[in-house]
Amino acid sequence: xxxxxxxxxxxxxxxxxxxxxxxxxxxxxxxxxxxxxxxxxxxxxxxxxxxxxxxxxxxxxxxxxxxxxxxxxxxxxxxxxxxxxxxxxxxxxxxxxxxxxxxxxxxxxxxxxxxxxxxxxxxxxxxxxxxxxxxxxxxxxxxxxxxxxxxxxxxxxxxxxxxxxxxxxxxxxxxxxxxxxxxxxxxxxxxxxxxxxxxxxxxxxxxxxxxxxxxxxxxxxxxxxxxxxxxxxxxxxxxxxxxxxxxxxxxxxxxxxxxxxxxxxxxxxx
Amino acid sequence: xxxxxxxxxxxxxxxxxxxxxxxxxxxxxxxxxxxxxxxxxxxxxxxxxxxxxxxxxxxxxxxxxxxxxxxxxxxxxxxxxxxxxxxxxxxxxxxxxxxxxxxxxxxxxxxxxxxxxxxxxxxxxxxxxxxxxxxxxxxxxxxxxxxxxxxxxxxxxxxxxxxxxxxxxxxxxxxxxxxxxxxxxxxxxxxxxxxxxxxxxxxxxxxxxxxxxxxxxxxxxxxxxxxxxxxxxxxxxxxxxxxxxxxxxxx
Numbered sequence: 001x002x003x004x005x006x007x008x009x010x011x012x013x014x015x016x017x018x019x020x021x022x023x024x025x026x027x028x029x030x031x032x033x034x035x036x037x038x039x040x041x042x043x044x045x046x047x048x049x050x051x052x053x054x055x056x057x058x059x060x061x062x063x064x065x066x067x068x069x070x071x072x073x074x075x076x077x078x079x080x081x082x083x084x085x086x087x088x089x090x091x092x093x094x095x096x097x098x099x100x101x102x103x104x105x106x107x108x109x110x111x112x113x114x115x116x117x118x119x120x121x122x123x124x125x126x127x128x129x130x131x132x133x134x135x136x137x138x139x140x141x142x143x144x145x146x147x148x149x150x151x152x153x154x155x156x157x158x159x160x161x162x163x164x165x166x167x168x169x170x171x172x173x174x175x176x177x178x179x180x181x182x183x184x185x186x187x188x189x190x191x192x193x194x195x196x197x198x199x200x201x202x203x204x205x206x207x208x209x210x211x212x213x214x215x216x217x218x219x220x221x222x223x224x225x226x227x228x229x230x231x232x233x234x235x236x237x238x239x240x241x242x243x244x245x246x247x248x249x250x251x252x253x254x255x256x257x258x259x260x261x262x263x264x265x266x267x268x269x270x
Numbered sequence: 271x272x273x274x275x276x277x278x279x280x281x282x283x284x285x286x287x288x289x290x291x292x293x294x295x296x297x298x299x300x301x302x303x304x305x306x307x308x309x310x311x312x313x314x315x316x317x318x319x320x321x322x323x324x325x326x327x328x329x330x331x332x333x334x335x336x337x338x339x340x341x342x343x344x345x346x347x348x349x350x351x352x353x354x355x356x357x358x359x360x361x362x363x364x365x366x367x368x369x370x371x372x373x374x375x376x377x378x379x380x381x382x383x384x385x386x387x388x389x390x391x392x393x394x395x396x397x398x399x400x401x402x403x404x405x406x407x408x409x410x411x412x413x414x415x416x417x418x419x420x421x422x423x424x425x426x427x428x429x430x431x432x433x434x435x436x437x438x439x440x441x442x443x444x445x446x447x448x449x450x451x452x453x454x455x456x457x458x459x460x461x462x463x464x465x466x467x468x469x470x471x472x473x474x475x476x477x478x479x480x481x482x483x484x485x486x487x488x489x490x491x492x493x494x495x496x497x498x499x500x501x502x503x504x505x506x507x508x509x510x511x512x513x514x515x516x517x518x519x520x521x
Contacts, residue, residue, distance in 0.1 A: 024521055060520055063363050067519035081519075086365040097356030101292045110288040114366045117280035145295065161360070 010077060011038035012169050012201040013062055017071035020057050031057045033224045034071065039203055039217075044195055046215030047205040048248065054224045055205040056094060059171050062203065063091040076168055087115055090162030094173045096154040097161075100147030104138055104157050105129065107146055108164060115165040132160040135190055137183075152179045159187075163194075170194065172204040176211065188214045209245035220248055227251050281366055285374025289348070290381065303344070303382060307336040307390040315398040322401070329400045330485045331454050331478045333391055333409055337383045337417035338477065339445055345379060345424030346437045353428065362518045372513055376421050383417030384410070404484035408494065412480045415501045419473055422508035429515030448474035453482075473504035 020032040032054050039045045047055050060066035061073060064081025073080040076088055098107045112125040133142050136156040141149060146157055159175055172191075176184045188211070194200050195216075204215070212218055213232055220227040220235075228235060228251055232244050239247035293300060311329060318325040352358045361371065391409050394400040402409065423444055431437035451461070451469035458469045469475045480497035487494070 022521065065359055065363050065519055067517075067521045083365070086363060089363070091360065091363050093356045093359060095356050097360045099288070099292060099357060100355070101295045102288070106288070106291055110284060110291075111360075111364070113284035114281055114361065114364050117278055117284060119280070 010041075011074075012041045012076060013037075013039035013203065014074040015072065018061070018073050019070045020054075020061055020066060021068040021070075022057065028068070031224050032061070035226050037219055037226055037229050039201060039219075041201050042195055042199055043216040044191055044202045044204060044214070045217040045219060046212050047203060047219045047221065048209060048212050048244075049207065049221030049227075051207050053221045055207075055221060056173055058221070059091075059173050059203070059205060063089055063171050065091075087165060088168045090165070090167035090170045092155075092159050092162045092170075092172045092175055094177075096146075096151075096158035098146045098154060098157045101145065103143050103145055104133065104149070104160075105142045107157055108132055108160060111161045112164050128164050128166075132163045135163050136160045137186060152183060155179070156183075156187075166198060166200075168200055170200055170202045170204075172202065174205055174207070176206065176208070184211075209243070209248060212244035212248075218244065220251065222252060222255065227255060278367065278370055281370040282373045282377065285366075285371055286377035286381075289375055289378035292348075293378070293382070299344075300382075303340050304386055304389055307332075307340070307386060308393050310336070311390060311394050311398060322399070325398075326401045326485060327482070328454065329394055329398070330402060330409070330481045331452070333387065333394060334412050334416045334477045334481045335449065335452075335454070335474070336390060337387055337413045338420040338423075338474065339441070340386065341379050341383055341417045341420030342424040342445060343438070343441055344382075345375060345421045346428045346431065346440060347424075347434060349375070349425050349428040350431055350434060350437050354433075358516065359520070362516065368513045368516045371516065372425065372509055375425065376418060376509065379421045380414060380417055383414055383420075387413035387417070402485050403488050404486075404490075408484045408490060409481065412477060412484065412498060412501070415480075415498055415505065416474075416477045419477070419501055419505040419508070422505045422512060425512035426508050426515065429512070445474075448472045451475065452478045454478060473501055476500040476504075 015038070016036045018032060018035040019030060021028045022031045023029055035058070047058065049055055057066060061069045062075055062080055064075075064085065069080070075085055078085050099110075102110070108129040109125070112129050116125055116128070133139055136159050138153065138156055138160065141153060146154055149157065155175060155178065159172070162170060162172070176187055179187065191202050191204065195202055206212070215232065217229070217231055218235060219229050227248070230238065235244060235247045236242065239250040241247035241250060311332065314329060314332065315325055318328070362368075387410050391406055391413065395402060395406055427440040427444060428437060431440060451458070451465060451472055452474040453469070458466055458475060461469065476497040480494055480501065483491050483494040483497060
């Protein structure tokens with residue numbers, strides 16, 4: 001809650017000793033292991049790490065759709081998963097989650113009606129839908145069935161749904177996978193535009209390291225742990241690297257070396 | 271947290287409209303849903319060409335069974351898609367009550383069931399000469415309750431199906447035993463006592479019973495009210511169970 005936060009600008013996401021176990025019964029395994037980090041407001045934070053390192057699980061925990069979460073995880077001042085947060089967060093899953101048998105506009109109309117129901121809100125909804133379609137540059141395909149769109153176009157419909165209702169926090173799970181370079185650039189411009197003009201916070205995951213350069217802050221993850229939290233510049237300087245990718249690899253090697261050392265030190269075991 | 275959080279009429283209506291819109295993009299499914307019962311009843315009429323009494327009995331029962339089976343199939347596939355496409359996860363991360371979603375589906379498929387039943391009942395009564403003593407409105411009421419039961423069962427079993435393959439296999443698993451035991455093939459009191467007992471706890475038995483009451487009585491009998499009540503209660507119970515299977519959180 002906000003009680004222990006000073007006035008002013010508390011983090012959009014605050015995690016402390018955050019762990020997640022996944023699976024059921026005896027196959028339960030720890031996927032995220034006592035993470036501590038903050039996602040600052042009004043900025044783009046990139047969540048980077050190899051496939052399978054727990055990025056999606058962390059994102060689900062933040063939007064409140066992940067079970068078996070322990071520790072502290074506050075989102076926009078409320079505990080993650082609080083019903084009050086449901087209209088304040090926009091969430092894009094890795095696979096585009098839209099109805100293939102509806103048109104682009106019909107998809108957005110429905111999700112808009114869920115976010116902002118009632119006949120009185122009809123005009124506001126129509127405006128939000130039109131803006132979201134324009135944001136993701138799909139105006140010319142608004143009448144097409146989502147199932148007939150290309151993969152990249154479908155993921156943009158999915159993104160447009162998350163942009164409805166002007167969320168304060170956007171959680172985007174690999175939104176640029178499979179998009180061509182031009183579209184990727186346009187989307188990153190849109191992300192920057194959303195943080196600067198709409199004041200929203202974006203948490204975006206990627207396993208493509210060159211996207212890291214476009215983020216304000218980085219959370220580097222590996223095997224369920226946070227490897228580093230820094231700005232791209234600071235990370236490159238600290239690791240004496242020219243790119244974030246190189247810096248990340250240095251950190252991984254370092255972590256591996258430390259792990260190997262720990263395994264060799266006998267007093268650790270007892 | 272309760273299973274039915276924050277129901278909202280507008281969100282329920284929006285969901286029902288969305289389900290119907292999806293269906294409208296699939297005219298072949300609509301045609302199958304509406305025409306298959308009509309064709310089957312016509313077929314049945316001429317199978318029992320020589321014994322109209324038999325057609326009366328079986329035809330009336332089928333008027334209740336068709337909506338149950340159709341709605342079971344459509345709902346189980348539709349909600350399975352919703353679960354596997356990620357749209358369910360997205361919706362539950364939004365301010366949508368589980369009750370809104372379920373009621374939306376029930377409303378949309380209920381509307382289709384009304385259309386289906388009106389066609390089938392109309393054809394059976396006025397074209398094929400099905401001889402029903404009671405009011406056609408009561409036939410329609412039972413058909414609608416059956417459709418609701420089918421929707422509820424479909425929603426519930428979709429939680430246990432990982433793929434469309436498995437979902438359609440649930441049709442014979444859940445529906446056939448009820449079909450065999452509901453009194454369509456043999457009067458329930460002539461069955462082995464164990465099976466008779468089993469048929470007493472299966473909802474389709476009461477659906478068929480209700481249809482038979484309308485077939486043979488001019489007025490709404492006490493038994494009809496009991497049958498309709500049991501079918502409705504079963505549908506609501508299974509809907510509530512189905513709501514529990516819609517989990518907001520990924521394990």
